[in-house]
Amino acid sequence: xxxxxxxxxSRGRSxxxxxxxxxxxxxxxxxxxxxxxxxxxxxxxxxxxxSSYDLIGLGNYLAYEDGRWYGIFTDPQWLRALWxxxxxxxxSVSLETVLGVMIALIVNANLPGRGLMRAAMLVPWxxxxxxxxxxxxxxxxxxxxxxxxxLLSAGLVEGPIAWLGGSDLAMASIIAVDVWKTTPFVxxxxxxxLQTLPREIYEAAKxxxxxPVRVFFQVTLPLIRPALAVAVIFRLLDAMRMFDLVYVMTxxxxxxxxxxVFARQALVSFQDVGYGSAASSGLFLIIALITVIYIMALxxxxxxxxx
Amino acid sequence: MFGGWRRLALAIGLPLVLAGSGPAAAQxxxxxxxxxALGVELTLCREAAQRxxxxxxxRVSIVNTPNxxxxxxxxxxxxxxxxxxxxxxxxxxxxxxxxxxxxxxxxEEDLGPRVDAMFPALARNNRVKDKLVAVPWYIDAGVLxxxxxxxxxxxxxxxxxxxxxxxxxxxxxxxxxxxxxxxxWGYVFQGKAYEGLTCNVLEWVSSYGGGTFLSSxxxxxxxxxxxxxxxxxAASWIGTITPQGVLNYDEEASRGVFQTGNAVFxxxxxxxxxxxxxxxxxxxxxxxxxxxxxxxxxxxxxxxxGWQLAVSRYSRHREEAIDLVRYLTSAQVQKERAIRxxxxxxLIALYQDEEVIEANPFFATLYPSFENAVPRPARQAGAxxxxxxxxxxxxxxxxxxxxxAPRSALERLTDELDRIAYRARWQ
Numbered sequence: 009x010x011x012x013x014x015x016x017x018s019r020g021r022s023x024x025x026x027x028x029x030x031x032x033x034x035x036x037x038x039x040x041x042x043x044x045x046x047x048x049x050x051x052x053x054x055x056x057x058x059s060s061y062d063l064i065g066l067g068n069y070l071a072y073e074d075g076r077w078y079g080i081f082t083d084p085q086w087l088r089a090l091w092x093x094x095x096x097x098x099x100s101v102s103l104e105t106v107l108g109v110m111i112a113l114i115v116n117a118n119l120p121g122r123g124l125m126r127a128a129m130l131v132p133w134x135x136x137x138x139x140x141x142x143x144x145x146x147x148x149x150x151x152x153x154x155x156x157x158x159l160l161s162a163g164l165v166e167g168p169i170a171w172l173g174g175s176d177l178a179m180a181s182i183i184a185v186d187v188w189k190t191t192p193f194v195x196x197x198x199x200x201x202l203q204t205l206p207r208e209i210y211e212a213a214k215x216x217x218x219x220p221v222r223v224f225f226q227v228t229l230p231l232i233r234p235a236l237a238v239a240v241i242f243r244l245l246d247a248m249r250m251f252d253l254v255y256v257m258t259x260x261x262x263x264x265x266x267x268x269v270f271a272r273q274a275l276v277s278f279q280d281v282g283y284g285s286a287a288s289s290g291l292f293l294i295i296a297l298i299t300v301i302y303i304m305a306l307x308x309x310x311x312x313x314x315x
Numbered sequence: 316m317f318g319g320w321r322r323l324a325l326a327i328g329l330p331l332v333l334a335g336s337g338p339a340a341a342q343x344x345x346x347x348x349x350x351x352a353l354g355v356e357l358t359l360c361r362e363a364a365q366r367x368x369x370x371x372x373x374r375v376s377i378v379n380t381p382n383x384x385x386x387x388x389x390x391x392x393x394x395x396x397x398x399x400x401x402x403x404x405x406x407x408x409x410x411x412x413x414x415x416x417x418x419x420x421x422x423e424e425d426l427g428p429r430v431d432a433m434f435p436a437l438a439r440n441n442r443v444k445d446k447l448v449a450v451p452w453y454i455d456a457g458v459l460x461x462x463x464x465x466x467x468x469x470x471x472x473x474x475x476x477x478x479x480x481x482x483x484x485x486x487x488x489x490x491x492x493x494x495x496x497x498x499x500w501g502y503v504f505q506g507k508a509y510e511g512l513t514c515n516v517l518e519w520v521s522s523y524g525g526g527t528f529l530s531s532x533x534x535x536x537x538x539x540x541x542x543x544x545x546x547x548x549a550a551s552w553i554g555t556i557t558p559q560g561v562l563n564y565d566e567e568a569s570r571g572v573f574q575t576g577n578a579v580f581x582x583x584x585x586x587x588x589x590x591x592x593x594x595x596x597x598x599x600x601x602x603x604x605x606x607x608x609x610x611x612x613x614x615x616x617x618x619x620x621g622w623q624l625a626v627s628r629y630s631r632h633r634e635e636a637i638d639l640v641r642y643l644t645s646a647q648v649q650k651e652r653a654i655r656x657x658x659x660x661x662l663i664a665l666y667q668d669e670e671v672i673e674a675n676p677f678f679a680t681l682y683p684s685f686e687n688a689v690p691r692p693a694r695q696a697g698a699x700x701x702x703x704x705x706x707x708x709x710x711x712x713x714x715x716x717x718x719x720a721p722r723s724a725l726e727r728l729t730d731e732l733d734r735i736a737y738r739a740r741w742q
Contacts, residue, residue, distance in 0.1 A: 052738070052740070054698060055392055055396040056414070056416075056417045056418075056698045057417050058396060068738075071737075073737065076733075078734060078737045078738075083734065084727075084730075085731075150563075170563070173562070173563060260705075261508065262709055273705075276389050276392060276393070277385065277388075277389065277701050277705070278699070278701050278702045278705075279392060279396075279414065279698060279701070280702070280738065282738075283738060
């Protein structure tokens, strides 16, 4: 480094100069709110008067007083929200990945009307989430929803089903709507990867008379794995901070409440900035942890492939 | 952002007005008021506010607010915590006084004496830490509606205890169903998981002598035999005299069942009376109103409700805003609202007013309910009331649904109230 020529040093300077605006924007829109949230999570601030609060250390996270534990990590409601979020993320992302790959394979085949199929596939992804959540909430309504009307007239159910009222059904309905909405995203990324695959390999496999299913698992899947890994991490991060769908469809119902809905309730409905910030920071921590684990788990796979 | 632009516009506009001189002072202030928009509410509010504007030479603008009261609360919180001057006068719920107190102007000096002529429970509720934060505009209290014709037909007197209500409801429901009216139910109330359920639960528990979950000195009193008995009684109704669907009923849904003639009893707010007596109502002239029943060893308890007018601390025209509140809560305007919209006045004297009583004969019946209404634990909980209420309705919802026994639900409630108390440093 000490041997850097004047040219290199000046290039380094101009690199920083060009990076500066982006770093500034990043600091403004990401680092500042994040830092402020973490700071508030160490206080007992409320919206009643945001200008005066006390530092209480980690009291919002975990505290032991008078023989019992307090803080979000021991709050049954927060733990329930964590469980709901994990269930939602695991089930919805798995379904979206499997369905997304299947749909991508179908629209990648040489079928008539392929262009139209690809466009139609994107419609659910293109509708704003709040709008599609409201549409589905109406369609699933137990009194006047079209889903119940169809099931009733087909004679499949005896009485209207309260899709969003009961506990297990509500979570299942929300997962179904999320799968409907974001499968196209996975399909699109996988489709892009599929189109870059070399044809020769498939022709060789055909000549050797290998079964298509084996071709998929031994040729196609390893080749699209990097694209799939990107799609899954995007979906996983999105699913972990799920808010809009749940909030519009079932509000602050405990049985479907996710970590983000919990944080909103604490911050806005309960005006408890300290506790809500702790809930948000906890969510941030969990997402960061999951991302690190996921990337570490993927690394050996990628290296193995190169070797 | 928006405020910044407006300030800029003001900065440019101000010199022009000054240069014009004279009319600037005469034009008066522009006061924005956020009032409710349910039914006739908005019309009455706008007309009265505009009359004030004409009389005083000011201007008023009506701010549209969401109909759902929890959405409206969220909006107020966002506006007030950013110290916005966009709303001068706010219509607030009786349980918000403690939660919004720090953002509201003290009205004691200007309107204190008037509030002393109103229902004492309301007056107490709106004085937070010796500061009068809002002036009561109309009062509400939970009451029991019953079908006069059906009770007379089967020879029953209106019930005084919950046990009597259960017996009468079961008997009439059975007889009516045998007579072919198979959609008849005994009792409907508000069982959805929301603020309305907190009111219902408070009425059951309090009328059994089980207290109000949080005593006036913030002691957590949720777990007691009377509260357990009250919740067991309520849980026993679901599926027998009350439809399963009550778990999703708010005020309007329960009124729907009662007003179409499919329920013997209904717990609701007084607004349902005017609608049940409407020209197109199937139960017109068949409805009676009495105080809610009580438990074996308690007294009837009606949850105190109602709306108040408050002035934002961040208002740029505090004097004018207070004057608008003075006008809107005056005997004259309250009387007009009572006659045209059946809004129950907060000024006690108006219950002696012949014109008011003539328009609403049931006001005389309701008066004791208003006078003895039980406030929700909003005063004690202060800024934490929403959390307390959320814990109350969530745990009792589990009991109604049959997921939890009353004892374990009250245990959970005690635990959650403990957590709230810890965070609020109440000890």
